[in-house]
Amino acid sequence: MLGHPWAATELGPLPTWDPAVRAATDLVLASPVPMALTLGDELLLLYNDAYAELIGDKHPAALGRPAAEVFGEVWSMPGVGDVIEHAYRTGEPFLEKEATLPIHRRADVAEQSVFTRGSCAVRDSAGRVVGVLTVAAEITQVTRQLQSLGDFAAALAGTLTLDDVARVALRYALTVFDADRVSFAVDEGGGGWRMVRRVRGELMDEADERLPPLWRRGPADWPAPAVEAARRGGASYVDDGEPLRGIAVDRHDQKVRALAAVPLRAAAVRGGITVGHHDPHSWSAADRALLAASAELIGQAAERARRFETQHGTAQLLQRSMLPEHLPDLPRLRIAARYDPGVDGNAAGGDFYDAFQLPTGELGIVLGDVAGHDVQAAARMGQVRAALRALALNDPRPDQVLAGLDRLVTSLGAEGATHELFVTVVFGVIDADRSQVTLASAGHPAPLVRRCAPDGQARATYVDVPAGAPLGLGSRPVTRTVPFHPGDTLLLFSDGVVERRQQGLDRGLATLAEAVAGAHSGDPRALCAAATAAVPGATEDDVAVLAVEHALRPSRSASMEVPAEPTAPSRVRHWLTGQLTEWQVPETVVGAAVLCTSELTTNALLHAGTAARVEIDLSPERLLVSVADSGTRGTVTRARTDTLSSRGRGLGLIEDLTDAWGTDPTVRGSTVWFEILLPAG
Template sequence: MAGTGGVSPSQTPTLPTQPGAMTPGRIGCAEIVRDLAWEHTPLGPRDRWDPAVTATVELVLTSPMPMAFCFGDRFVLIYNDAYADLIGTLHPAAMGRPAADSFGELWRSPGIGGVVEDVFRSGQPFLEPETQLTVVRAEGTRPEQAFFTRGHSLVRDSHGTIAGVLTVAAETTQVTRRLQNLSELTSRLAAALTVDDVARVVLGYAMASFDVDLCMFAVDDGNGFRAVRRIRGEMLDEADERLPPVWKRLSDDPHAPLVASARANRPSFVPDGEPLRAVASDRHERRIRALAVLPLRTASLKGSLSIGYRAAHTWLPAERALLNAAAQLVAQAAERARRFEAQHGTAQLLQRSMLPEHLPELERFRIAARYDVGVDGNAAGGDFYDAFRLADGRLAMVLGDVAGHDVRAAAVMGQVRAALRALALTEPDPPGVLAGLDRLVTSLGAESRNEEIFVTVVYGVLDPADGTITLASAGHPPPVLRRAGLGGEPPTAELVKVPPGAPLGLGGRWQTGLVRLEPGDSILMFSDGVVERRGRALNDGLDALVAVAAGASSGDPRNLCSLATTAVPGPTDDDVAVLAVERAVALSRSATMLVAAEPTGPSRVRQWMTTWLREWTVPEPVISSAILCTSELTTNALLHAGTPAQVHIDLNAVRLLVSVADTGTRGSVIRAHTDTMSSRGRGLGLIEELSDSWGTDPSVRGSTVWFELLLRSTSD
């Protein structure tokens, strides 16, 4: 590896004799890589390389800068022509061989192999300052002192696993950092699941690596194109970075550089002029003088990436090559993301279409549920919930889990849920319903010749007259019961003592348990994905869930569902389903407003809310906070979803609950503290600070963001 790692000149390693610049007739590294028998190396056949590894190798071979990629823990070398000039007579034998075998004792010299091994094992990139390297340019010539800056970065494969180390030797720190950023771009793009994710990564990379005044990223959208941009000086905080980018549809103008480059699959570089004058949408674009536009083209995607400066800029060959390499990586990532979105959307639609779109509304009981896809979000799962009225006025409530994360699991789930409804509407007694489901699962297993269908269910019947719930469990975790506390005592929570029963399909017998909800109490059913984590005991997860329920600011079911999904830290490999029911202390008052997707929407919501809340004699401090938060959420929904929004307010003796629902695809809203004022992240910061609790609920048709304000807090 070029460089000394801080070794003093007297100890500077001397690399083998250099053959000089590449001469006609000399075989290039790209040809060697093409013809090498890789099946005999740790990388295996080239057609089976991981896409991220392939992209890294292509980047190395096309770069004009000396670059080497050390693959795996044996550090198998792949390098380019510029790097071959540095290692001299070790080339071409070093290609495709472990670095230690090729370099011999030199690999163990200070600042050579040890640096690469440290980066690989520590997972931390390393950028060395300018260091000396003694080289011999050609046989018979005197040794010379050359100066290089080396950057070592991790390369991860498309699964996020460390694949190797990319080393760049450059003569300027700026170029080295750009190439290191390109390596980091590869890693970040590998983790980008959606086109929105790709856009965020690309815009951040371009602004940081090239210090540009304008960056735009465009992809085809039907017969046209849509684009997102970033400009210099735009204030962005953590919440802004995570919010969905604001896309703008581009006019199909042949003079538009982004559109022209995408359609012709041809790059363009303007060093000075007014490249965006004919299509500029504002002063930021009109002021651009130098513009580079790179096409993004794959088998199923067209797009373009552009960066621009307000001053004249010479696009040097090295910079063009770097931009071209970045564009290729971005195009591959965007195509992957588009395929993921299509598959993810299908899986989500299949999953959610099997779940109830609306839950029953009872006079003195409130119900909420939530379903979050686990694993990679790209497969339908078997978790389900349901709640429905029975013929005698009681409420049936169920939460179940079919093992598996595929279409088959979702299909079994749909059959079990439909059968449970049919059985419960005929004879709602829990043991009888579970016995009927047991026969169904046994039949499905025999029909498919698969005895491994594993289904668990907890099923209960709530009597609204006295709040009693008759429960039975078929191998499912028991629900959590939250007691509101009496006479000022703090709330408590515990697992309901339900007699254990065998999972469905095993021919078991089931007994019932009885629990009574007093006013203010809540019950929470959940799937095992809520409490199970790798490497942790199940009881730890159950204890954490019980503690979170007891510490909740209220027993509101929507709040409990939101808290339950994050009660146990760490990622889960399973789907997550929760269903909560609260017995209200008193009847609540509610109102709903449908807001059109137009600029006057937020102001109309503010007037409507003010009228209702003052009529209900809500304290003024609560009204002010509620209106401010609702206005921000409504603006966010109309801006990012682009569909009408539905605002719902619900007031009882202890709290005000507000929800804003849309039918768009703006993605999940995240919790984030915002320390600086910005154009969009401010809303989330306000809700975080002003509300007692808040969350987001994905649904079949869009998402709902809600917040809760406790009325008693106004007298504290």
């Protein structure tokens, strides 16, 4: 400022300036707030250090130049140059509380910034207007934070579970507060706590974002700042120190120097959030207000999620507890089933399946659908399933079983004084000795049979069994007996598998048949996975499938209970290698199977936190391996194979090394499985 050649401008040498102008100049230069003076008829620009930061690369060349030249096209925009020129001509002040201006902090790069700015005339000692003083306070960050708070509230409104709330809250806090580490903690309801965190730079791809967060559990007196804030009900702020020294689990925690811990504002849920930085950070009043508002939104969402999980989790557990936990293990008939709840993925529904041995040695199979998605539908489903098994054990003829069920459903409808009890079901009896299956249906989609022709090509056709009327409407089922040879697989399914909005039912049935015929093998588990994923598009209905394969030759099987210990994966690898080597499985298959099983075992122990069970089944055509846990992890989402995250990499590895894989929710956890086809001979 002092060294600028002012003598070459219309203002003249600095010592000759009017005392009032000199005083205004001294005020501008001493102010920590962005200020600028535009002096003389050319509106020459003079500013302080704070204003120099606003204009970026334009400084220092902007000093002493006409403002219109410095700001170019921006100057001619409404509310920019015209405001300064008007104040200079008339002496009238101007105030704008929120102005969005394109600021070129770097050459040729315009940033939309928000300011509160005011302009007033600068007068000399004689009272003449000789310039304009502009004071600008940038509020871009505050404005963006307020906008993001609205987006955050909208995102939280779409959450259903605490896992959903945690994902949204951590992603928001990490971005909006430009944090290096964030965490979210809630009470477990029984005195303990659970907490999940995110750190800057943690590689999270789209598939990982959909996976449940990795919660850490802690006792009632856990000294974590988020938990302490929840217990006290008050926030704490550390500008510079070692706030996580006592609970640090890795370098990400150790490097945190500034930390804010704020409790959630909720009546039914206790919890807290923390936002941390690796560098010292002063928590301004605006930061604290935004954190408090965010914590209140998170608390409300957590409260809704807790109620949802309690109500819908109970309903879903009720339904799954009514489904068979274990299907029959027969030498010539391999059986698998899968159930996926529709609607929001947590509500109970009325779809059900069952498979059981009859006194004659034959296999009874059933799949049905009770309309509804609530606890009442699940309870009625349990009544229908139990009654069907009792009727079949007394007289296994499919038409007689369904006729008896029709009378039961009619009675239930009359007892409940409702005509809305809508039940469809298909029941069959498989006679492996005679290589045939006898089926009857009450308003249910026809089963599908996959047959392998001598040329090796599989074909899938629907059994010609009359659907008839649903139960409770005077159903008169008709039976059909069709061949069921070794190598064939029978698939029973609910209408949720094939029905989609804005798509005809015939198209869905055709797509399902194509998917079943094109599957790698007739293995029941693989066909269940192929069937549930066959028809694209989301469904609001439940999805249930049951598959039975008439094996060409009996398979060999073995299992191992895996304790929740760090050494468990290595023990599984040793056991599996020995078992497959003893069965003379090709080395290439053994290597791939051991690697994939190790990944699944580690995944189960890490994510579910419970013991697991590994089962292997070897047939002449394929090797099937499954890993079941008893946790509540839920469905594992398929990951892209190019991801580098640890969870995604494990699933991508399985996708690369196997011919088919999938995950099946069970009554008390999840089962992840894979299939590897064996080389000919």
